[in-house]
Amino acid sequence: MTPHPADCHPRPDFGGLRYGLGLRFVALLVQKFGGSSVADAERIRTVASRIVAAKRSGDDVVVVVSAMGDTTDDLIALAEQVSPAPPGRELDMLLTAGERIAMALLAMAISDLGEQARSYTGSQAGVLTDSAHGRARIIDVTPGRIESALAEGAIPIVAGFQGISPDTKDITTLGRGGSDTTAVALAAALRADVCEIYTDVDGVFTADPRLVPRARQVARLGYEEMLELAASGAKVLHLRCVEYARRAGVPIHVRSSFSTRTGSWVTEQRDEMEQPIITGIAHDLGDAKIVVTAVPDKPGEAAAIFTAVAEAGVNIDMIVQNVSSGSGQTTDITFTLPKNAVAAARAALSERREAIGFASLLVDDEIAKVSLVGAGMRSHPGVSAQFFSALAGAGVNVEMISTSEIRISVIVRAVDAPTAVRALHTSFGLDSPEEAVVYAGTGR
């Protein structure tokens, strides 16, 4: 028995191994292709060739696909033309047409290459969700029809992003990052050997190659590190899909749909002795900062502020309370939040201004969050000192700080973000010897 080279990843649970004729190891791959990978007929045919090649190399393949290119945005625009506030049930019914079109076309393209392919809606594939339209959570996956199709030698093509609520029997969508989550959930339910997420970059990088030309691709990283990177602004994988993969122990292989190179593997945390201290640096320009000035410095004031913001449905990120100024009677409370939530937070606080007793709200949306992530931080106490020295040496002023066991994040001026990211990248020895990084998303 020779293990299949693409699948020698050390997955802890080998209960799912299957053997083909001659006892060759047969892997089960779940391959997920996003909207840009299937944006037009030509790309659909390219993706089909790739899927057929994987199948013909002897593996079983299940495909998860998103809607073509801008289809979802186009459908939302149509909905807005008929109703300013469409019911969630109907918006989900509408949007799920997008993956339906993509999956049927992809199945046709695969058939045209001589392999059997069958498309399945989320409902047909057994993706069961709660009934929260537009942001449904997967509660179970019962992929009986997918297993039957595999047993018959066909390639099942499953619609990402969608499911069905067994309570209401209505079609649901999973919201942001939904297709990646469908792929991981299906991989878990099918005990697949790997979930391949095809995207427009080569994998996970030590920093955004558009900012840092010497950024290197990360060969392997742990779920925890990927979670911290995703939460800190790395766009390559959605937080939600990584969380699902960690819970289910599904290895993810993030790779480019435009090349056949190995991408980045996201798996269980490796033995600490082998790993680099730092995995990468993320930055996020999507946050804003609100300063609530002259808050009476007495118990319960901070709680009143954050209760008001939470009730407006706003998630806040970092919080700093300044040392009381002047007479010691008041304090400033500063927090960060997504830019698109500023209006809601401001309205909620302004409404309670007299009750809370603060003086004013100062909004600053010219900030950036810069984060250093690495599981090795746990056992290397000098990381913080090196982090702040590097920023100081680059002349970058730090406005707020937050940390976890494996992450240090700071808020800096937005204009300072490139300088900060590059300084940290060099300081922590992440620079590649040459500027050879191909950033496929812009390279073609």
Place this chain on the structure above:
Amino acid sequence: MTPHPADCHPRPDFGGLRYGLGLRFVALLVQKFGGSSVADAERIRTVASRIVAAKRSGDDVVVVVSAMGDTTDDLIALAEQVSPAPPGRELDMLLTAGERIAMALLAMAISDLGEQARSYTGSQAGVLTDSAHGRARIIDVTPGRIESALAEGAIPIVAGFQGISPDTKDITTLGRGGSDTTAVALAAALRADVCEIYTDVDGVFTADPRLVPRARQVARLGYEEMLELAASGAKVLHLRCVEYARRAGVPIHVRSSFSTRTGSWVTEQRDEMEQPIITGIAHDLGDAKIVVTAVPDKPGEAAAIFTAVAEAGVNIDMIVQNVSSGSGQTTDITFTLPKNAVAAARAALSERREAIGFASLLVDDEIAKVSLVGAGMRSHPGVSAQFFSALAGAGVNVEMISTSEIRISVIVRAVDAPTAVRALHTSFGLDSPEEAVVYAGTGR
């Protein structure tokens, strides 16, 4: 109790009557809107207003909708870009995205007007079919979810043209005329009082108003007459939907989606004493004629020809065998068929030319079929004589003839069709006193 004025149609079976508060008669209407009625956001809002008005007048309403405008053609074009011969299952999966988009948008537009609306796929609405993709036949309708929605006061919006095969659990489409058939089948299963088919003309006319400015709208006609008209080229209703309505006894009201005028009712044949002799004149430019020359005049030759054509999947319409010419050894056999089937028929016959022993195939696609339809023909023997006199008087030469109990059809030169239709229309007293017919399809 006052019957609702729109529903005083004499339906034979009154078992389905329901009464609202105060014992007012509550009708159940199935309203079907085609692709041109929902071609863009503005038309969808217009249709929504019309549906809401019907609901607010006190009736229960179930809506059947087709895909928006050219959506189906656009999806077929996409399919052709990825595969020259897409599998039927996948083509059906693809095309059913069209109604899904239309029905969700229509439900949103109705919700926006303050009424509850819920969209249902063919599968959710219980439209069960055989598994012949692209031309599935409805085998049962189990509209439990539609009845529940009605009971809760909502307006169900059902996707036309589609269903599910209980055998394969796959999505199917019904083919040409599918949405009209869905509407009639649903009306039958729900015991609706009427199935309203909204179209871009005001109803059924005594002739095509584009050819005959004095054509009149027909107020009521029987299923048999409508079947003959539809089979003879009248485009307003599909043969298949009328056949279903006749079997199930569903009254159809064909009317314009651009006006609120009463259209044409298609119901059980009325008492013959009350009806006009002639209902209308249809013409069809879609057929071609093939002459098989010098066929040996012996038993079995005609059978060999028509077997070859049938095996090529071609439906033929009229057949004429000429009197044997010259020596009495050979004969010419002429038949008509749809223009788009000529290539297949020609190939099938040419392949068997030596076996059958004919000389040549002459194809003529410059023909028209002109048909006179009327249930009164059964009891009025002079109709044929008047028919041929009118054509002769107008200088129109007749090439082939076929008749049924309530129809006379002739093949004439295509260029003679307008003259023939007008002459018959006048001769049988169908002309309206004034040229006041509005042909909504071209009028706006």
